[in-house]
Structure formats: C-alpha cells, structure tokens
Amino acid sequence: MPVLLQSTLKGADLIHRGKVRDTYDLGDSLLIVASDRISAFDVIMENGIPDKGRILTQMSNYWFRKLSEVCPHHLQVTDDEQIRQRVPGWDESLAGRSVIVTKAQPLTIECVARGYIAGSLFKDYRREGGQTHGLDLPDGLLDGSRLSEPIFTPATKATEGHDENIGFREAVDRVGREVAETAREWTLELYRRAADHSATVGLLLADTKFEFGLTEDGLVWIDEALTPDSSRYWEASQWKPGGPQPSFDKQFVRDYLETLAWDKRPPGPRLPDDVVEKTKQKYLEAFRRVTGHELPAR
Ligand SMILES: Nc1ncnc2c1ncn2[C@@H]1O[C@H](COP(=O)(O)OP(=O)(O)OP(=O)(O)O)[C@@H](O)[C@H]1O
Ligand SMILES: [Mg+2]
Secondary structure, three states: OOOOOOOOOOOOEEEEEOOOEEEEEEOOEEEEEEOOOOEEOOEEOOOOOOOHHHHHHHHHHHHHHHOOOOOOEOEEEOOHHHHHHHOOOOOHHHOOOEEEEEOOEEOOEEEEEEEEOOHHHHHHHHHHOOOHHHOOOOOOOOOOOEEEEEEEOOEEOOOOOOOOEOOHHHHHHHHOHHHHHHHHHHHHHHHHHHHHHHHOOOEEEEEEEEEEEEEOOEEEEEOOOOOOOOEEEEEHHHOOOOOOOOOOOOHHHHHHHHOOOOOOOOOOOOOOHHHHHHHHHHHHHHHHHHHOOOOOOO
16 A cells, blocks of 8 residues: 555545644544654654554554543544445545544643653753652652653643643643543543553553543543554663663654754655664554554555
C-alpha cells in the first residue's frame, strides 16, 4: 500500500487537518482518518512512514476497547465495510486507518499522566523545583526517574506551537471543577491499567496524553489512545535515569534531524529511506508487543 500523506474524500466535508489526522464531518459523528504523516519538533516531515496511520488506528482501537470499563470512549464504527456503507466516496486507500466517532467538544486541556519524569515536566522541574505547577515532587529526581506514584499534569491544548504544562488549579479554571476532577480520575486510572499491561511485555509506559470531550451524554475519551505518538514507551531493560531515554518511535527521526543544519521550522526535511524503514519497524514493534498480534494484512 502506498504512503498516504493526505486523504481525499468527496462525500464529506473536511473540517480539520492536524499533524497526523484528517477529520471529516458526518453530522453528529466524525470520520477520522489517520494519515502516514510524521512530525518531529511539531513540524511535519516531507515524506511519511508507510502504514503508520494503520498502526496508530489499530493500536488506539485496541486500547479504547481494552480500557472501556474505565470510562466511555468515542469509537462508534471501526469495521471498514460498515464505514464504507456510511460514508459516500470512502475507498480502499482509507482502509484500516478510518474510524467513525461521536462528535465531541474537545476540552481545552490535554490530560497527561506520568509515572516517570521526562520531557517538558523535567525541564520545568529543573528550572522551578519540586513545587512546579503545584506538584510536590521530591528533590534530586533525574531525567527519567520513576515517581513514587503516577501524577496528573495537565497541559494547555495549544492550537499552534507547543503545549504548556499547567497546574490543576488552572485546569479547573479552564474546564470547571467537576470536569477537571473527572478527567484527572480517568487519566490516572487509564494510565495505571495501561502501564500494568505494558509492563507484562517489557515496556515502561513513562507517560501518556489523553484528550476528553463533552457530548450530550457527558464527558467522553476522544482522540487517540496510548499510541507511540501520544505516549513515551521505554524499553524496560534499557531504562537508565540521568538523560533522555531512547524513544520508541521517533528516535531515528530525531537522531537524523540532529545531523542536519535544519532550523526546526517548516517545511520539514525529507527523511532518507533507512530512517523511514527503521521508524516503521519501531512503530510495528510497539504495536506487536502491546497487542500481542501482527498488524492485520491488507
Ligand atoms: N471525538 C472527537 N470529537 C471532536 N474532535 C476530536 C475527536 N477526536 C479527536 N478530535 C480532534 O481531532 C484532532 C485529531 O487530529 P491530530 O491528532 O492530527 O491533531 P493534532 O495535530 O494533534 O492537532 P491539534 O493541534 O489540533 O490537536 C485533534 O485536534 C483532536 O482534538
Ligand atoms: Mg493529536
């Protein structure tokens, strides 16, 4: 199957083209198509990773279903044949990478759970200390250290540029106390269960980002679920606090980009074939280990 950089669909209105997903309006529901685009440093690369959209879609579907006891989720239809019947103009290029979901009003916060300190939170901690964002973290944590218990660290959902970590109080200001408390509770419970499962296959789930949205029936888990794009999966046997851990997905991309003079502004460069192939294998490995299955053949 060729790489899908952009979907085209005549039968429905495109309402959003994100870094990875194309979203079409179906009235009360949405068709979400995951493309093979890959971004690094928030910039989309010129070429894609073959099958990435299918891997992300199938991995999300796996997690949404596995964790459906914790909270309601947005998935309505995941079967290609049923999607074809519902969406005029839908074709095989979208197979394995499409879902019909309940339309929600996304919260203006991203809901992050962390069992380890890394990335943006480690930067904030190093600069501001253990009280950063109203947290109460001990002194002496290294980049990649395990936390004594998982924490909820919401972030703003920036329409452009990088998301910023905020305290729980600011999350309450944005979405209201009741919604913020429910989102925190769900985030931590989803994280705990996903981290337990990941541990059984030798993966540390360092952190992950969830999105929730409001519907007529209340708050619902939306967007994607525990993919390598939204989560830090680490190889448990290689975990060594004291610096960034090798990332499970984009490590080869980042390593390659660091060899360039590129200023990290759009347009993104073209990735060489070997970087593309190794990256694809990494996504596939995450899929296989987490789900215990091969990616369904097409
Ligand atoms: N059920 C839903 N209802 C409404 N919006 C949704 C739903 N599920 C996901 N979304 C939104 O669809 C978009 C998915 O696209 P993608 O992941 O490519 O976006 P992104 O690059 O992360 O973009 P953004 O910066 O807008 O989040 C996100 O903006 C997400 O909030
Ligand atoms: Mg997204």
